[in-house]
Amino acid sequence: MTNRYRSDIRESDITALADRVSRDTYQKYLRRIRLQKVRAFQDREVSFDFPVTAIVGPNGAGKTTILGAAGLIYKKVPPRRFFAKSGKYDASMQDWRIEYDVTDRSLQRSSTQRTASFRKAKWNRDSLDRDVVIFGVTRTVPASERKELVKALGSKFTAAHEEELSGAVASAAEWVLGKAMTGFSRLSVDNAGKVTLLSASTPGGNYSEFHFGAGEASIIKMIAGIEAASDHSLILIEEIENGLHPVATRRMVEYLLDAAKRKSAQVIFTTHSNEALDPLPDRAIWATYAGEVLQGRLDVRALRTMTGQVDAALAVYVEDSFAEKMVATAFRAQGIRLDGIQIHAMGGEGNARAVNKQRNLDPASTFPSICVLDGDQAHHRSDDDAIYILPGSGAPDSYVFDWIHQNLNSNAARLTAALGVPLARQAEVVDTLNRRKNTNQDRHIIFAQIGEDLGMLPEEYVKQAFLNEWANTDPAAVQFIDDLRPVLTRTELAE
Template identity: 55%
Template sequence: MDEYRSEISQSVIIGLEEKVAKDSYGKYLKKVTLRKVRGFTDRTVTFDFPVTALVGPNGGGKTTVLGSAALAYKSVLPRRFFAKSGKYDASMQDWSIEYEVIDKSVSPRGPISRAARFTTSKWSRDSVLDREVKTFGVDRTLPATERAQLKKAIGGKFAALKEVQLPPEVAEHVARILGKQIEGFQQLFLDEAGNVTLFSGRTHRDVQYSEFHFGAGEASVIRIVAGVETAMDGSLILIEEIENGLHPVATRRMVEYLIGVAKRKGCQVIFTTHSNDALAPLPSKAIWAAYNGEVLQGKLDVRALRTITGQIHAKLAIFVEDKFAELMVTTALRAHGGIEMDAVKIHGMGGADPAIKVNNQHNVDPTSSFPSVCILDGDQSHRVDVGERIFALPGYSSPEAHILGRVLERLDSLAAKLAMYLQLSLHQQERVKEVVRNRAVTNWDRHVIWEQIGADLDFTAGNIVASAFLTAWALEFPQEVNDLVDSLGDLLPRRE
């Protein structure tokens, strides 16, 4: 179970989802359909949340989707993402991208359609729309000494044409992302047009230093935040490999900052990533995976992608709805015994639909070297299809509700063991019983029940509580464990 808790409230997430669903933005890219682009044919990506992550293996198509989105707007030159090199790029012929766009300055009543096509050796775009697009490429994390446009800043006699103090709001946001103060930082302008800039900072001893002595992550964060804060409201912001040069915590904070920007400035953000930390603050519908010519919406993390694309050795992949289902299936397999656990890879997909879809795709992929199954929550048992290798967890409700209910049935006899599993002393079993029964009555959302019980028991971590209840369930209800494991039959790899 992932104990990460975003600083973005659920109400903000829901509010932004609803704003997209109601077409409440003045300018917004709703959908991109890749009719024919590189390895994609007739694949659609919808932007159902104003901050969208594109995840996938190298060469999987993340940047293709990012670049395709950019071409909806005339401020982006096609060659920025899709340059043609003479006869060596003949495959670009007949590429085609379609868009569904909100632009209330053009059509106040609803979405409009646009397209970009590569024909007769050049791109053509029909009625390309006006919108500010800010692009932050991977070159932002190059050391300043390796950027050709900054060579003029090297040398003892260099002086910037203009020095501008970073605005307080930029310094504030950068400090939160990096976890350190950046007072006294400046943006140095190297050309009259203001297109080439360098940053400088100050040490705690008030000694000035230039970007030539910044860390790659520090420079990247300052550059992104400074650019975003000066962007017009409603802009489109594109970021390649958002995690480059950043600590995992800073990566999460950067994404949280961008969600805040979407709420505060009405901006839309699309970024590519290889990092699960960048996905952590986002809802499932904000994440799209690109791989093997396919796209899939859902909380498909980097570990799952490595399994799907055959980058790790396995004998069976199991796709479930979420992290708790992952833990429940793992607990059941271990309790049953005789399973080659190292050869089984279990992945939460952020919902039933993504779990079913990726399972189906995996099993029809001729390059797959091992099978997969999908195990849905009990409340999705009506979708079980053994022929399609779709199964269900025990019960007819959410797995959290089922496990809680089963333990409550035998709480008096289980209390001592449960206290031990919770890493508490045995004399606290009466307190455990009281807390569990009270929370079972007062809780409204079974998905957060473990965190609530943990908070009542001296702030025990939610993952410890979940594991304790699952262990108690597996030992007390072995028939449910056996039924679940046996339903998978010979698909499970057994120890010899």
């Protein structure tokens, strides 16, 4: 996780959550769904290999379809919640079908297959019992615009019941929102307690939810709902980032990870936000676009390029974030304009190749794409498929480090200056590289280690210094651009 946001959730907890799914020890768990036919999806499968799953994609890509399909097999989710039918105007729902692999240890067989299908005029489901909690996009509608709160307006309103936030809810909300929750309460607007209004009693005065920020009220109510849910629940959240600052979005996902650990809960949420993906492992992220699904860390910017929502002269799909930096640095060093190029890390060679192929076969694509893979994928090199290979025979970060280390006699002074280290410490830089060459066990973290050794230099800063030196001194960098020059010339990005 060194290449990403550093979560406050321990790596050991992430590993334990993933292991629990692989060992199938949950009482209730949705393992996978097969979208045989539903909206834009035909014969597509989504597996839930981690108990907190993000569905990412541009507008209209099918995120809510997957979310609704996940909940449809459970009795507490009415089909109309996600798949409403309006008479003859929704005839396209005919023959929709979703298949499920589920764990439910209350059954005679804990592992089972179920089906939901739309025949004639209604859904037919082999539905299961499970507590399902849904938070839709309407949760961020301001209190003043919600009809059920009209009776709470005016000076004569008195709540039917007042209850302070529980300790668990208050502490979690404090963590996500970064503010004290002392004095916060829930007011029952109706006698049954089904409609509630938040209130706060603070040294600065008392105020109700009518004066809360929409995101603040949404977070408190979501946390309260999750804490009140029974263990082994399924929690579905639409557009988790709605109304939230990026930091609060990350912290909300971290809270969900903690809830998954404490309550054996399964969470599925949709998002347009890269920040919501930061605390999650790659296996916890599914991207959807144009009827396709891909597992892995695809950011929203890449998906917009894939669907033509971002204009460019050329799209370049690579395996990971280091390869993304490496390609961009090589382009800059050889004078290639980057203003017309979109470079995207795709979370693996399979995703990069699949998306590149789909884009170049799509007659609606307004600009071409190429795929640039790591050195160990040289067997995929193909002019016909627009697949090219980075220098080296393995991981690109390993190649760049080794190139710099092998040429320290000529580049040590330049590298020292590029790192922002005084030239008087050049020998220390050389010693650090020599030591890390021998002691590092994972080249993916070597730049972070070098930064720590030289005085806590930021990892990304160290990477860029190494890449700049590589791109300006390695003949293989020039050859790499020469291999791409026919494509760049055709797209008018190079002479």
